[in-house]
Amino acid sequence: MARGFRSGGAAALALVLAAPLAGADEVIDDELVINGEIPIVTQAPAPEHVEAFSVIRSGWTFRSPETQAMEMDDFDNPAILGVEAARDDFDASLGANGESCASCHESPEDLAGVRAVYPKWDDAAGEVQTIEMQVNECVTERMGAEAWPYDASRMVNMSALMSFVSRGEIVNVAIDGPAAETWQQGKDMYYTRYGQLELSCANCHEDNYDNMIRADHLSQGMVNGFPTYRLKNTKLNSVHNRFKGCIRDTMAQTFSPGSPEFVALELYVASRGNGLSVEGPAVRN
Amino acid sequence: VSGLAPLHAQEVVAPSAVSFTDMGGIETSLTGTPGDVAAGAELMNKGSGNCIACHKVTALSDLPFHGEIGPPLDGVATRWDEAQLRGIVANAKKTFPGTIMPAFYHTGPYVRPGDAFTGDAAKGDVAPLLSAQDVENVVAYLMTLDTYPE
Numbered sequence: 001m002a003r004g005f006r007s008g009g010a011a012a013l014a015l016v017l018a019a020p021l022a023g024a025d026e027v028i029d030d031e032l033v034i035n036g037e038i039p040i041v042t043q044a045p046a047p048e049h050v051e052a053f054s055v056i057r058s059g060w061t062f063r064s065p066e067t068q069a070m071e072m073d074d075f076d077n078p079a080i081l082g083v084e085a086a087r088d089d090f091d092a093s094l095g096a097n098g099e100s101c102a103s104c105h106e107s108p109e110d111l112a113g114v115r116a117v118y119p120k121w122d123d124a125a126g127e128v129q130t131i132e133m134q135v136n137e138c139v140t141e142r143m144g145a146e147a148w149p150y151d152a153s154r155m156v157n158m159s160a161l162m163s164f165v166s167r168g169e170i171v172n173v174a175i176d177g178p179a180a181e182t183w184q185q186g187k188d189m190y191y192t193r194y195g196q197l198e199l200s201c202a203n204c205h206e207d208n209y210d211n212m213i214r215a216d217h218l219s220q221g222m223v224n225g226f227p228t229y230r231l232k233n234t235k236l237n238s239v240h241n242r243f244k245g246c247i248r249d250t251m252a253q254t255f256s257p258g259s260p261e262f263v264a265l266e267l268y269v270a271s272r273g274n275g276l277s278v279e280g281p282a283v284r285n
Numbered sequence: 286v287s288g289l290a291p292l293h294a295q296e297v298v299a300p301s302a303v304s305f306t307d308m309g310g311i312e313t314s315l316t317g318t319p320g321d322v323a324a325g326a327e328l329m330n331k332g333s334g335n336c337i338a339c340h341k342v343t344a345l346s347d348l349p350f351h352g353e354i355g356p357p358l359d360g361v362a363t364r365w366d367e368a369q370l371r372g373i374v375a376n377a378k379k380t381f382p383g384t385i386m387p388a389f390y391h392t393g394p395y396v397r398p399g400d401a402f403t404g405d406a407a408k409g410d411v412a413p414l415l416s417a418q419d420v421e422n423v424v425a426y427l428m429t430l431d432t433y434p435e
Contacts, residue, residue: 194396196411197387207385208354214338215350248404253397 030061032279035074038168044275049175052206053220058276059228059284062210062219067231070283079160079229079281082153082236086161089154095145101138108165115166115278119267121179128182128267131162132238132258150258156236160227163280171224171278173271186268189261195252201269204246216285221246222273223266225282232285239266297417300375300392309379310372315390315417320425328423333414336423339386343434355386362431371424374415389415389423 032040042061046053060068070076090101090108105111115131122129125137132155136147148155175183190201204213205221212218226239240257243265247254255261295317303311328334330348337345339354365373373380375390390413398407415423 192396195399196393196395196407196414198395199385199387203385211353212350213352213354214335244404247397248399248402250399251402252395252399252404253406254399254404 030057032058032060032068032072034072034167039277040168040279041170041275041277042279047271047274050272052202056222056273056276057209057220058273058279058282059219059222059225060279060282062217063284067283067285071279077229077281077283078234079227079236079283080164082157082160082227082229083164083281086154086157089158090161095139095143097142097144099143104138104142108161111162112165113169115162115280116169116171117173119179119263119270120174121177121182123178128179128263130239130258130263130266131159133263135159135162151238151241153236156227156238159238160236160281163227163278166278167280169278171270171273171276173267173274175267175271179267182264183267183271185261186264186266189265190268193250194247195250197250197252199250201246220272221269222276223269224273224276225279225284227280228282228284230284236281239269300390300413303375303390305372305376305379306368308369308372309376309381310366310368311375312368314421315371315375316421318418318421320418320421320423320428322422322425322429324419325422325424325426328415328419329426333389334419334423342430344430358427358430360430360433362428367424367428370427371420374420374423374427387414389413390417390420 030043032042034040040058040060042058044056046056050056060071070078074080087108090105093100093103101108118131118134119128121127122134122137125133129137132150135155135158136150139145140147148158193200193203201221204218209218209220223239223242226242227236228242229235230237238257240259240262243262244254244257255265295314298315303315305311326345329336329342329345336342336358337348337351339352341351341353341357341359343357343359345351361370369380373386376388377384377386378388392411392413395411398411399405400407
């Protein structure tokens, strides 16, 4: 008995170390390797600050095999058109100073890894910034050009390029220090039951993920795949646009893309995905 | 003057005037007019009811996409009486505190009430999701769900 216990215990421990997700009742097919060369973490142990889950999952794991397949090869991923458009923009000079993004950042690949830590506290601005806000800071303050509208395709494409060059990097958004207050604001929003239907983000994406709500298979509502190309509207969609849609569907007055409320919500939701890979631009329903 | 009103013309009970039992039921009809089963069945699928977004109902299996957020409603009339079903449809939170199920005969207060599904702010007072007669119709339909199809 004692001998059995010892070796059994060691074997069980080894199993846990090799497969940290064993024991959770969600063993799923989670193999996503983009272009046969970029492995994507689509399932990971939940970060400590997400008490409701033991395992976090990318929205990709909830999609149909056909939709999943579109993300496995860039030739099949319609979001890549937006990435290509942003590459052209990256090299184009604009604004009073005649500079392009490339004048300062050389190539988009220079900014690899940046997406994984956004939204992020910006000391100079004294606020949490999304990647779109950071891009606009460069556009206006450094290039002397007009700000790009937060949710216009030009911005969404650039955001997609920023995700593209970070694909596979592990999301690791800071929630402490000066970002803590904004994070808490986002968390409070996540659990607020908005609108006439009185539904919170958590009602759908925490309490009911993996359930069908009418024709929709609910995911955990992660943002690691953003911007996402949606088959429903056949274009790239920003995180804030998705938030807007989800709040509208509770029969509530929404917030605007780029609003301080959505920035706070994005920080909180992004932090729930700490441990997954940057997967955007992803393909979703 | 009130003595002149015909006996059958019961006042519709306003959402704010509904009286719930301790269990969350509503003993009397909200309108005095018996519910219409066919009209109730319509509301299970469409409009502000859309109950099958969350509930499976075998009797409605000709309609696509039944949700699985709430329990299947097969046999529901054997689990609850009419008063309790009326209470659950009008405001399920009285029966199941904190439930995700929306309150259908209720007018708030809400957090950031919208103008239906436009995403804009509500214009003035918000009407209940279902009218009093809608509630009676849905309850009448639920009362027909008294068996467990296999």
